[in-house]
Amino acid sequence: MASDKVFAAIMGYGIVGSGVAEVLNMNRDKIASSAGRELKLKYILDIRDFSSSPMAELFTKDFTVIENDPEVKVVVETIGGVGVAYDFTKRCLLSGKHVVTSNKELVAKHGHELLAIAAKNNVNYLFEASVGGGMPILRPMVTCLAANEIESVCGIVNGTTNFILTNMRECTMTFEDALKQAQQLGFAEADPSADVEGTDACRKISILADLAYGRLVRPELVQTEGIKNVSVRDVEILRNFGAKIKLIARFVYSGGKLMIWVAPHVLLPGHPLINVENADNGIMVKGNALGEAMFFGCGAGSLPTASAVIADMVDAVRHTDKRLDIGWTDCGSDWISGGEDFISRWYVRDESGEGHITSPTDASGVSMHMVKYRILE
Amino acid sequence: MASDKVFAAIMGYGIVGSGVAEVLNMNRDKIASSAGRELKLKYILDIRDFSSSPMAELFTKDFTVIENDPEVKVVVETIGGVGVAYDFTKRCLLSGKHVVTSNKELVAKHGHELLAIAAKNNVNYLFEASVGGGMPILRPMVTCLAANEIESVCGIVNGTTNFILTNMRECTMTFEDALKQAQQLGFAEADPSADVEGTDACRKISILADLAYGRLVRPELVQTEGIKNVSVRDVEILRNFGAKIKLIARFVYSGGKLMIWVAPHVLLPGHPLINVENADNGIMVKGNALGEAMFFGCGAGSLPTASAVIADMVDAVRHTDKRLDIGWTDCGSDWISGGEDFISRWYVRDESGEGHITSPTDASGVSMHMVKYRILE
Numbered sequence: 238m239a240s241d242k243v244f245a246a247i248m249g250y251g252i253v254g255s256g257v258a259e260v261l262n263m264n265r266d267k268i269a270s271s272a273g274r275e276l277k278l279k280y281i282l283d284i285r286d287f288s289s290s291p292m293a294e295l296f297t298k299d300f301t302v303i304e305n306d307p308e309v310k311v312v313v314e315t316i317g318g319v320g321v322a323y324d325f326t327k328r329c330l331l332s333g334k335h336v337v338t339s340n341k342e343l344v345a346k347h348g349h350e351l352l353a354i355a356a357k358n359n360v361n362y363l364f365e366a367s368v369g370g371g372m373p374i375l376r377p378m379v380t381c382l383a384a385n386e387i388e389s390v391c392g393i394v395n396g397t398t399n400f401i402l403t404n405m406r407e408c409t410m411t412f413e414d415a416l417k418q419a420q421q422l423g424f425a426e427a428d429p430s431a432d433v434e435g436t437d438a439c440r441k442i443s444i445l446a447d448l449a450y451g452r453l454v455r456p457e458l459v460q461t462e463g464i465k466n467v468s469v470r471d472v473e474i475l476r477n478f479g480a481k482i483k484l485i486a487r488f489v490y491s492g493g494k495l496m497i498w499v500a501p502h503v504l505l506p507g508h509p510l511i512n513v514e515n516a517d518n519g520i521m522v523k524g525n526a527l528g529e530a531m532f533f534g535c536g537a538g539s540l541p542t543a544s545a546v547i548a549d550m551v552d553a554v555r556h557t558d559k560r561l562d563i564g565w566t567d568c569g570s571d572w573i574s575g576g577e578d579f580i581s582r583w584y585v586r587d588e589s590g591e592g593h594i595t596s597p598t599d600a601s602g603v604s605m606h607m608v609k610y611r612i613l614e
Numbered sequence: 615m616a617s618d619k620v621f622a623a624i625m626g627y628g629i630v631g632s633g634v635a636e637v638l639n640m641n642r643d644k645i646a647s648s649a650g651r652e653l654k655l656k657y658i659l660d661i662r663d664f665s666s667s668p669m670a671e672l673f674t675k676d677f678t679v680i681e682n683d684p685e686v687k688v689v690v691e692t693i694g695g696v697g698v699a700y701d702f703t704k705r706c707l708l709s710g711k712h713v714v715t716s717n718k719e720l721v722a723k724h725g726h727e728l729l730a731i732a733a734k735n736n737v738n739y740l741f742e743a744s745v746g747g748g749m750p751i752l753r754p755m756v757t758c759l760a761a762n763e764i765e766s767v768c769g770i771v772n773g774t775t776n777f778i779l780t781n782m783r784e785c786t787m788t789f790e791d792a793l794k795q796a797q798q799l800g801f802a803e804a805d806p807s808a809d810v811e812g813t814d815a816c817r818k819i820s821i822l823a824d825l826a827y828g829r830l831v832r833p834e835l836v837q838t839e840g841i842k843n844v845s846v847r848d849v850e851i852l853r854n855f856g857a858k859i860k861l862i863a864r865f866v867y868s869g870g871k872l873m874i875w876v877a878p879h880v881l882l883p884g885h886p887l888i889n890v891e892n893a894d895n896g897i898m899v900k901g902n903a904l905g906e907a908m909f910f911g912c913g914a915g916s917l918p919t920a921s922a923v924i925a926d927m928v929d930a931v932r933h934t935d936k937r938l939d940i941g942w943t944d945c946g947s948d949w950i951s952g953g954e955d956f957i958s959r960w961y962v963r964d965e966s967g968e969g970h971i972t973s974p975t976d977a978s979g980v981s982m983h984m985v986k987y988r989i990l991e
Binding site: 260261263264267268270271272273365371372373376377380381382383384385386451507508509511512524525526527528529530531532533534535538540541543544545547548550551552555562 | 637638640641644645647648649650742748749750753754757758759760761762763828884885886888889901902903904905906907908909910911912915917918920921922924925927928929932939
């Protein structure tokens with residue numbers, strides 16, 4: 238029976254796309270039981286040649302084959318970027334297909350538009366894998382915290398920089414050496430700028446804020462500092478206290494205003510995120526009824542990310558007639574600022590001096606220091 | 615318009631029930647926006663007198679008022695136990711009302727029957743708050759890990775025992791003294807047996823296994839050891855290594871067989887659950903695609919638990935016409951065993967000797983030791 242199967246397509250057969258194909262095959266029965274129907278892969282779109290793949294007959298280089306096949310109900314976009322990925326996503330939604338993605342750049346930049354198109358066409362645009370990789374975070378924040386005003390979110394959302402910072406501390410390496418090692422081990426790309434400059438983390442925290450408040454937070458408005466300037470000297474000073482430097486993406490909502498920023502922070506011993514090491518991700522969400530909840534897991538990788546992508550495919554299939562009501566609108570930017578006014582303790586060091594921890598102050602109170610990182614309380 | 619509102623009732627105005635009323639009021643707008651409709655409280659059932667409460671006019675002592683009011687679509691059961699709570703839940707489901715609960719005893723014991731009744735009547739029986747209190751765990755495990763075979767779950771799921779063990783370590787107190795303090799501070803009940811003997815943790819791990827495999831795990835079959843025999847001497851020995859004793863509920867699934875048990879375990883420094891202190895809960899789930907994910911949060915308390923209860927109310931309201939497909943069936947018990955055969959390292963101590971850590975072995979390899987706790991790897 239046709240109703241026992243839902244046909245799907247994957248666009249982009251890279252690390253995540255190939256993982257989706259692998260997990261769909263590996264966990265076929267569990268996925269069918271979760272979705273109530275078999276999820277059957279019909280096409281894989283990629284411009285490269287995969288004629289010797291065991292799935293060779295599924296490959297196509299022609300997007301319109303997918304676009305024009307009414308049998309395809311769910312499309313996975315794992316192309317990345319905001320070029321063809323944007324065009325193809327839009328056209329899939331317009332032709333009444335659910336789209337599921339791990340593409341944080343596209344969601345952060347065009348999510349509000351794509352979600353509006355999805356709503357108009359009564360299909361879902363879902364992107365759990367765009368934040369935290371395989372780690373569950375977007376769906377729990379939206380559904381399990383549905384009764385909460387979200388007061389703040391902070392997290393380690395970029396595995397590459399966390400891997401580099403872990404190695405700088407554990408092996409007393411400079412940033413440059415730790416980056417080189419991460420590249421050799423496949424934890425950093427040849428062009429690592431989106432990771433080490435904080436751009437990737439910035440996109441992810443923007444998506445979290447979009448969802449938390451239903452209002453667009455343009456990533457280019459998020460104050461973003463990467464980890465390039467983290468020196469091994471500070472890493473060592475802090476290590477002696479059991480403290481660690483980590484790249485933290487965070488926002489704090491209060492009185493209708495959002496403070497949102499990405500910067501290296503100092504975590505003191507006992508902080509729930511302090512053991513989030515290597516390429517793992519960890520995110521804390523604070524709701525006004527729940528208090529704090531933390532989510533931790535593997536933030537990247539082929540099968541973990543595929544796990545999140547397929548969870549979205551299952552959700553889309555279970556909601557074919559009634560779409561999930563998520564989205565955000567562009568309300569301008571006057572409710573958004575950086576973290577300058579946020580009061581916390583800081584780790585500071587002058588060129589000559591030893592590091593120490595200040596009393597609570599906003600950014601102006603530490604402006605005279607060469608090196609300054611907030612303490613994540 | 616009637617369709618703009620959904621009427622709800624709370625049965626049992628204790629710590630959780632009163633929290634639900636408070637959060638429904640406090641976060642009215644956010645909840646309405648999440649549910650797509652206002653959730654309006656119509657009745658509160660309690661045998662006690664609340665005539666001086668600001669919500670006095672909502673109270674009733676007569677269950678049939680709720681049962682016979684067709685306007686009431688969602689009922690919160692926060693009575694506890696398996697007596698009237700069971701009877702009222704069944705009758706609500708039979709009269710076509712969604713039921714939402716934090717009652718782990720009832721879910722663990724009669725969940726399969728109540729879910730079957732819910733299915734037959736096309737309503738939802740939801741119980742996120744029954745495990746982990748406010749912390750999201752059941753919904754993420756079912757939805758976000760929908761593409762995974764669940765390989766194992768382990769967690770700190772009882773706040774009372776975690777509070778006692780934290781205090782034994784931090785203040786070098788005996789179990790008896792720490793229990794007394796927990797009772798004075800309201801973290802343990804006058805009759806603490808369900809907590810300290812591990813019964814509460816046993817019910818929660820049973821529910822997690824029920825959901826993970828769709829098969830009933832009767833709590834009385836779960837090998838359960840509490841924390842009464844944990845001695846301050848072992849707590850101190852382990853503290854010197856930065857290690858901690860915690861009550862762990864866990865299961866491991868392999869080759870169609872489930873090993874499931876509750877017992878004090880030793881956590882070594884760096885373990886992701888080691889900083890879960892006081893009354894907090896933390897649960898790790900391992901899926902065959904995702905790898906490990908951890909959830910951490912406030913495991914009890916009025917508003918946090920209410921947060922989870924209302925998340926279920928919102929979900930029920932959003933799925934009034936199409937119920938959430940969860941449930942499990944009784945497939946007997948020959949697939950279930952305790953942890954005897956599970957291989958791990960152990961912390962052991964003889965009456966005369968110092969504590970030490972063994973090589974990996976099953977339980978038979980440490981049977982000669984007076985004191986033995988598994989290492990949670």
